[in-house]
Amino acid sequence: MEVLKSDSLPIRTSEDMVSVRTSVRKFATELRFGIVDQTKIVTAASEIARNTLDYGRGGDLRMEALSNGTKRGLRLIFTDRGPGIRDIERALTDGFTSGNGMGLGLGGTRRLMDEFEIASKVNEGTTVTITKWSR
Amino acid sequence: MEHIPILRMGSFLLITVQVDMHDRLALQLQDDLTERIVQHGSHGVLIDISALEVVDSFIGRMLGNIASMSRVLDAQTVVVGMRPAVAITLVELGMSLPGIRTALTVERGMEILRGDVENSMQELEAEEPERAADGSSEV
Amino acid sequence: MSTSRIPEILRKHEAALLDDWTREQNQLGDISHRLSEADLRAQSRRFLQLLQEAATRGDAADTDTEAFREVRRFLEEVSASRAALGFSPSETATFVFSFKQPLFNQIRASLPSAEDQLAEIWTATLLLDKLGLYTMETYQKTRESIIARQQEEMLELSTPVVKLWDGVLALPIIGTLDSSRTQTIMENLLEKIVETGSELAIIDITGVPTVDTLTAQHLLKTVTAARLMGAECIISGIRPQIAQTIVHLGVELGDIITKASLADAFRIAMQRTGHVVVRKAATSRL
Known part of the structure; x- marks a missing residue:
C-alpha cells in the first residue's frame, strides 16, 4: 500500500468542523470517489470530528490518499488527548450516548466506511482510523 | 452573529439553507425560527436543503427538533430537496428522520402545507379560510 | 552510479x-x-x-x-x-x-x-x-x-429506469441482485426521481430469482431514502418463494406498499396521482 498524498488539520472549534468537511471532500473528489461515497466519507468525518471536539476536547485529523495497486482509498485518522473511552464495544452499539444526544455517531459511522478502528486509553486519549476504498 | 435568512410567504416561513452550517449556526436557526413562528403566527415551515451536500447526525437531529418544536407551536414542517446521496447516507447512518414530512421540490412542499392548512381550517371553521387558500406571498 | x-x-x-x-x-x-x-x-x-x-x-x-x-x-x-x-x-x-x-x-x-x-x-x-x-x-x-x-457498462445497461406516467417511474429488475449491483441500481433510481420530479416509483422484482437478507435490506434502505427525498416506492412482482424467504429471514417490511404484480402497483400509482382508469364502451374500431 502506498500513500500518494497526505495532509493534517486541527479540530479545535466548531468552525474547524466546516474546514474538515471541505478538505475531506476535496481529497475524496481528487481520488475520484462517486458522489454517494464522497457524501458518506464527508459525513463520517463530520461525525468523528464532532466526537473529537466534544469528548476529546479537540484534536487533529490526518488525511491520507492511498493506493493498493488496483483500488484507491482515503484514510482519515482522528487523534485527541481527551479522557478516552472506557467501554469501546458499548460505544459502538447504536443508541449509545455519552451526553448531549450523541448516539448514532460511532456505530452509524462504521456503516458508512469500509474499515473502522478505534484505540483508546482512559485519561490518555482516543484515535479513530476510518478508511474507504474505491468500488 | 451570522444568521440563516428566514423568508415569510403568507402564513408560511421559507428557509433555504445554502451554506455548510457549523453547529452554532444550526442552533441559532432553531432559536430564530421558533421566534418567527410565534411572531407571525405561521402555520407552516418549509426547509429547502437542496443545496446541502452533507447532513450529518447533528443537522439531522436539528431538522427533527425544528419539526417537533414547530408542531408544538401549531406549524407543520416540510423538508424539501434532499439530495439522493444525502438520503442514502442518512439511512446508512441509521437516521430515517421519523415524523418529518418531505417533498421533492419547494412547489410540492407548498402544496402539502396548503393542503394541511385547508384541512385544519375546515375542521376548525376558522374565521378567514380564504387567506390560506389563495397562497399569495408576501415577504 | x-x-x-x-x-x-x-x-x-x-x-x-x-x-x-x-x-x-x-x-x-x-x-x-x-x-x-x-x-x-x-x-x-x-x-x-x-x-x-x-x-x-x-x-x-x-x-x-x-x-x-x-x-x-x-x-x-x-x-x-x-x-x-x-x-x-x-x-x-x-x-x-x-x-x-x-x-x-x-x-x-x-x-x-x-x-x-x-x-x-x-x-x-x-x-x-x-x-x-x-x-x-x-x-x-x-x-x-x-x-x-x-462490468460498469453492464451495470448501467442492466438497470433502465422507465417513466410509466407523469410522476410515476418504474424500475424492472432482472437477474440476481448482489450487494454492489443493488447499490448501483438504487442510486440510479434515486437520481432519476430527482431528475424527473416523480413522486412514485415502482420497483418490480419479477425477474429476480432469489432475495437474500442483504438484498432485502438494500430494498428497504432505498424505500427509506426515497421517502427522505419526498417520494414513495411500491415494490411489485414478489413471487411466492420470495415472500416466504422475506418472512423466514425476519425482514421487516414495515409500511412499505407491496403488490404481487406490476399491474396492481400501477393501479395504485394511478390512484395516488389522482387518475381514474376507465374503459371506454366498446367502439367499432376494436
Whole structure:
C-alpha cells in the first residue's frame, strides 16, 4: 500500500468542523470517489470530528490518499488527548450516548466506511482510523 | 452573529439553507425560527436543503427538533430537496428522520402545507379560510 | 552510479544485440500476424536505447528507481498494446525474457574472466526478471481495468429506469441482485426521481430469482431514502418463494406498499396521482 498524498488539520472549534468537511471532500473528489461515497466519507468525518471536539476536547485529523495497486482509498485518522473511552464495544452499539444526544455517531459511522478502528486509553486519549476504498 | 435568512410567504416561513452550517449556526436557526413562528403566527415551515451536500447526525437531529418544536407551536414542517446521496447516507447512518414530512421540490412542499392548512381550517371553521387558500406571498 | 559493465556492453554492441534479439524473438513463436517485423524491430530498438540510458544513469539491478522511469513507462505501453492486440500474458512477457540469451552471449564474449562473466550474468538476470515481471503485472492491470469497465457498462445497461406516467417511474429488475449491483441500481433510481420530479416509483422484482437478507435490506434502505427525498416506492412482482424467504429471514417490511404484480402497483400509482382508469364502451374500431 502506498500513500500518494497526505495532509493534517486541527479540530479545535466548531468552525474547524466546516474546514474538515471541505478538505475531506476535496481529497475524496481528487481520488475520484462517486458522489454517494464522497457524501458518506464527508459525513463520517463530520461525525468523528464532532466526537473529537466534544469528548476529546479537540484534536487533529490526518488525511491520507492511498493506493493498493488496483483500488484507491482515503484514510482519515482522528487523534485527541481527551479522557478516552472506557467501554469501546458499548460505544459502538447504536443508541449509545455519552451526553448531549450523541448516539448514532460511532456505530452509524462504521456503516458508512469500509474499515473502522478505534484505540483508546482512559485519561490518555482516543484515535479513530476510518478508511474507504474505491468500488 | 451570522444568521440563516428566514423568508415569510403568507402564513408560511421559507428557509433555504445554502451554506455548510457549523453547529452554532444550526442552533441559532432553531432559536430564530421558533421566534418567527410565534411572531407571525405561521402555520407552516418549509426547509429547502437542496443545496446541502452533507447532513450529518447533528443537522439531522436539528431538522427533527425544528419539526417537533414547530408542531408544538401549531406549524407543520416540510423538508424539501434532499439530495439522493444525502438520503442514502442518512439511512446508512441509521437516521430515517421519523415524523418529518418531505417533498421533492419547494412547489410540492407548498402544496402539502396548503393542503394541511385547508384541512385544519375546515375542521376548525376558522374565521378567514380564504387567506390560506389563495397562497399569495408576501415577504 | 553503477559499477556494472552492462551499460558499456549495451552501448558498444547495440547493433549486434538488436539483430540477435530480433532473431531470437522470431524463433520463439510466430507473432508476425499480429505485429509486423518492422514494428517489432522498432520496439526492440527503443527498449535497448532506454535500457542503456537507464542502466548508465542508475543501478542496473534496481529497476524501481527514477532512472528506470522511462523504461517502465515504455514497458507499460508495450504490454497495454499487446494486451489489446490479444497477446497472451506469456507472449507479452517473452518480449523482455527473450533478451536474456543475446545479452548473456554478449557478456561472455566481452569479458575475459569467468568470475566477471558470472557476476554480470547474475546482474542481467535480476534486471531482466524484474522488468519481465513488471510487464506481466502491467498486462494484468490492463486486463483488470478492461474487465472493470465492462462490468460498469453492464451495470448501467442492466438497470433502465422507465417513466410509466407523469410522476410515476418504474424500475424492472432482472437477474440476481448482489450487494454492489443493488447499490448501483438504487442510486440510479434515486437520481432519476430527482431528475424527473416523480413522486412514485415502482420497483418490480419479477425477474429476480432469489432475495437474500442483504438484498432485502438494500430494498428497504432505498424505500427509506426515497421517502427522505419526498417520494414513495411500491415494490411489485414478489413471487411466492420470495415472500416466504422475506418472512423466514425476519425482514421487516414495515409500511412499505407491496403488490404481487406490476399491474396492481400501477393501479395504485394511478390512484395516488389522482387518475381514474376507465374503459371506454366498446367502439367499432376494436
